[in-house]
Structure formats: C-alpha cells, structure tokens
Amino acid sequence: MTTSAPNPSGSKGAVRRGNAPAEFSSRLLDNVVHVHPLTTTLMFGPVVAVCVYFALGRAGGWALLGWAAAGYLAWTLSEYxxxxxxxxxxxxxxxxxxxxxxxxxxxxxYPQDARRSILSPILSVPMVGGAVYLSSGLGSLPLTFGAGYTVGYLSYDLFHLYLHHARPKNRLLRHLRELHMRHHFRDDTRGFGISAPYWDELFGTSIARRQGNSPT
Incomplete structure (x- = not known):
C-alpha cells in the first residue's frame, strides 16, 4: 500500500479547493486514517454515555460534575x-x-475537506482511550473524567469543522473563526487553541497579537 507524497503541491502553505485525493491505495485504510464527521460522532458518543452510566452512584453529583469539568479542561490542554x-x-x-x-x-x-478537518483516529482513539483508562483502570478517578474529556474532544472536532464550513453571525463565533483562519492563512506558528483560545493567551501564541510579539 502506498501513500501520496507529502505536500504534493510542492510548496508549504499552498491551499487547494475541494477534497484531497486518497492517501492510500487501499480505500479501507484511507477511510480508517481519515473518517467522516458522522463516523467520529458514532465512535465516541457512546463512550460518553457508557462512562456516565457506570459513574453514576460512585460519587456525589457535584463530585461527578467536578471530575467531568476536570476531564474537559484536560482535553483543552491536549488540544492546545x-x-x-x-x-x-x-x-x-x-x-x-x-x-x-x-x-x-x-x-x-485542503482546508475545506470535511474528512481532513476531523482528527484522525490514529490520534483520537489513543487520546480518548487513555483518558477513559485513567478514569477506570486505576480506580482513582470517576469515569466522568473520561466522559468530560471525550465531550471536549467531540466538541473540538465538530467546532473545528463548523469554523471551516459555516459563516457564523454571532460575534464571538465570528471572532473565533477569524482567529482560526489567521492560523491557516497568516501564521501557522500561532493560534493552536481552536475551541480554547485562552491557552494561546496564557502561553504566548495568540494569533491576535502583533507580529512583533514572538511566541514563547
């Protein structure tokens, strides 16, 4: 099985319209490496439900919500x-x-290719699986930590897709879309927090800053 050569356009930062060509000669393998947005939702949505189901009764409601919030926060750091x-x-x-x-x-x-806007399972499965394992296998964290992490991942993936394909009218969403488009078309060394841009502010990589300010 072969893959297409890296950056077949021959120039870093080139942008092409439409969908990218297949990466592998095997269609099955290509569909495993880059999945449809609905596929990733069907893969990880049940993970959230299972984690919440088995976490109920293991701790009080506020504790479960607290661990879920911690899981979500952990995802935003993973994202950044x-x-x-x-x-x-x-x-x-x-x-x-x-x-x-x-x-x-x-x-x-190919920024408008929906399948390439979704994080590849090569990364998403180990990341989400690791968070769920940490929540359950070690017995030290309620499973809602894994649920919160998985919700964070799914929210990021779908929000990222939204920013590429929608024209939001809400002021905040327009601002977030502008930040991400700057990452794509102005400076890809900044603006790494797509659903959580506050980490860019904290770690000095905000794309909203002047060009003279270098990232840390």
Whole structure:
C-alpha cells in the first residue's frame, strides 16, 4: 500500500479547493486514517454515555460534575499542546514528513475537506482511550473524567469543522473563526487553541497579537 507524497503541491502553505485525493491505495485504510464527521460522532458518543452510566452512584453529583469539568479542561490542554507540538511537528523528509502530512499537513492544504478537518483516529482513539483508562483502570478517578474529556474532544472536532464550513453571525463565533483562519492563512506558528483560545493567551501564541510579539 502506498501513500501520496507529502505536500504534493510542492510548496508549504499552498491551499487547494475541494477534497484531497486518497492517501492510500487501499480505500479501507484511507477511510480508517481519515473518517467522516458522522463516523467520529458514532465512535465516541457512546463512550460518553457508557462512562456516565457506570459513574453514576460512585460519587456525589457535584463530585461527578467536578471530575467531568476536570476531564474537559484536560482535553483543552491536549488540544492546545497536541496541535502545537504534535500536529505542527514538521520534518522536512522521511517518515516524519509523511506522518505530518497524513495527520495535519493535508488539512492545511485542503482546508475545506470535511474528512481532513476531523482528527484522525490514529490520534483520537489513543487520546480518548487513555483518558477513559485513567478514569477506570486505576480506580482513582470517576469515569466522568473520561466522559468530560471525550465531550471536549467531540466538541473540538465538530467546532473545528463548523469554523471551516459555516459563516457564523454571532460575534464571538465570528471572532473565533477569524482567529482560526489567521492560523491557516497568516501564521501557522500561532493560534493552536481552536475551541480554547485562552491557552494561546496564557502561553504566548495568540494569533491576535502583533507580529512583533514572538511566541514563547
């Protein structure tokens, strides 16, 4: 099985209209690496339901809500650092370059391709699975931590898709869309918190800042 060459346009930051070509000669493998938005919802929605079901009765209501909020907060940090460190790790050649293209480079080149706007299961499954395992396998955290983390992930994925395909009229949503479009079309070394841009403010990578201010 072969994959397409990283960045086939030959120039970093090029943007193409429409959907990206298949990454693999195997259609099945291509559909595993890049999934439809409905697929990721069907995959992880039941995870939230199962976590909440088994968490009920293990602690008081406020404790369960507290762990769910902690799980959501943990996701927002995963979103920021995963986007900044993992998805924007950009080797020039070899396996690393191909992996970057599969996980995120293709999204920057084909930003309107809905399947490339959804985080690949190569990353989402281990991340969500790890959070749920931490919640249950060690016995130290209620399962609502995993539920909150999974809700955070799904919210991020669908919100990211929304920012690429919608024209929001709400002032806040328009602002968030503008920040993300700046990340795509102005400076991809900033603006990593898509659903949680406050981490960019905290860690010095806000895309709303002047160009003279370098990220930390």
């Amino acid at each position: 650092w995963g986007h900044r460190v993992v998805l924007h790790w950009e080797p020039e050649q070899g396996f690393g370059a191909r992996l970057h293209w599969l996980l995120h480079g293709v999204h920057h080149e």
